[in-house]
Amino acid sequence: MEGITDRRSLETRELTIVNEVAKVLSRSHNFEEAIKDILKTLYSFWDVELSFVAIFKPHIKALQIFKAFGFSDEEIKRGIFKRGEGITGKVFKTGVPVVLTDLRSNPAFLNKTRVRDKLRGDETFVAVPVKVGGDIVGVLSIFKAFSSKESIERGIETLMILGTLIGMFYKLNERMEIERLEWEEEKKILREELKRTYNIHGIVGQSDAILNLIEVIKKVAATDTTVLITGESGTGKSMIAKAIHFLSKRKDKPFITINCAAIPETLLEAELFGYEKGAFTGAHTSKKGKFELANGGTIFLDEIGDMPLSLQAKLLRVLQDKEIERLGSEKVVKVDVRVIAATNRDIYKLVQEGQFREDLYYRLNVVPIHVPPLRDRKEDIPLLVEHFLQTYNSKYGKRVKLSPDAVESLIEYNWPGNIRELENTVERLVVMHEGTVRGVDLPPHILAYRRKLLGSEPMDLPRKIQATEREKIVEALEKTGYVKSRAAKLLGYTLRQLDYRIKKYGIEIKKY
């Protein structure tokens, strides 16, 4: 009779524990807090004075005590178990619970945390796996004095249930954490874009070239076609891409930029298409690619001319099928994304040289937009100067003006870096000067250019071409931090051709 009563009361007790743990999990939002509360519950409802949960940490390739009850900080720190090491490591490896008695003398008990001295001697050590589906992610271990063998069996069963509950919560939490990070990233992108929205109307210019361009921008914004923007560096390609997006019906959806030249070839694919957890070493979580992030909106593929051929094939497929596959996944995801691409390279030449796929070129080039260099639309210079003076005066709280002859020199200069160079020049003048900037206050290279133009011997055409070429090389070198191989690539020269020209023009190579 007594045996039966005993068993009954034990069952009730264990059900209560499972129930309490479930309650803890249902009100918890945080894995760490939840585990802490669970271990506390084991103490209050089940007299477990020592317990811990160890979780596998991939970066140290071992299990580590994540939360413990009854352990000192020092003891917790010592709680690191390799796969298969000691009882905890073994449970992690096999997924089978282990029970150990006679802890004071049992050699199987490694006492890694050195809690042996705290034990009274009648405790049993029970360790069970923390499971997520078929995967084991950690181990739940307790030290408890059980009253009978039967109660140990019940105890293991109870702990196995807790291990599963903890595992489920672990997984849920991981998902929530991934989603939170993704959400943060999306929020950041949206915020960035919001800041730049005003730039839609920021296209300044009065030349026929710019006025035509604005007409084209408005027309293509009303459609969903792919656009390829070409033009030298700094002419406003990125700005135009943004303007098209923000004038289109997709304006409230994301505008996502990816610079195909800035990202290492090996990472570009993952950036574009995303990946699943475990797709490659280091892929600890899964991640959405830019195409998925841009869903409903626009993706801007900057420096498309630098996209490796292997990815060009994949991109072509996305453009045709409007669906992507994350790395390491078979699943096909439908995406509704408008593509705008830009390059400062002669892309048609790249096609002829076999560095850019012809089929992709035609696919992208549905509406070509060419942005002419600033030196071919000099009538825009005074307006741009005025625009940037206003911008930077207000940014720096100043009232800098330019004298008419200073403006004249700026109009004469040939601006190899186009509008970006003009913008930087004006910003520097605003920072460096007070009141009115005179012609002589302009940077030396602009003055030198003017002197050349005004020089007694008029520059003949070949010399003019050479001067432009020299400036282009210097600019490319500046842009690439004087890494010659990259500058050569940017200019479309071989390294030898670039070296030859560096010597010919006596260009000084700065070392950083």
Ligand SMILES: Nc1ncnc2c1ncn2[C@@H]1O[C@H](COP(=O)(O)OP(=O)(O)OP(=O)(O)O)[C@@H](O)[C@H]1O
């Ligand atoms: N028409 C314009 N009116 C006002 N600002 C302009 C204009 N065109 C370009 N800008 C400004 O000049 C700078 C360079 O433009 P942008 O970055 O769009 O050039 P880009 O052609 O994309 O250059 P890169 O090839 O180096 O990427 C930006 O700060 C942009 O706001």
Ligand SMILES: [Mg+2]
């Ligand atoms: Mg750009």
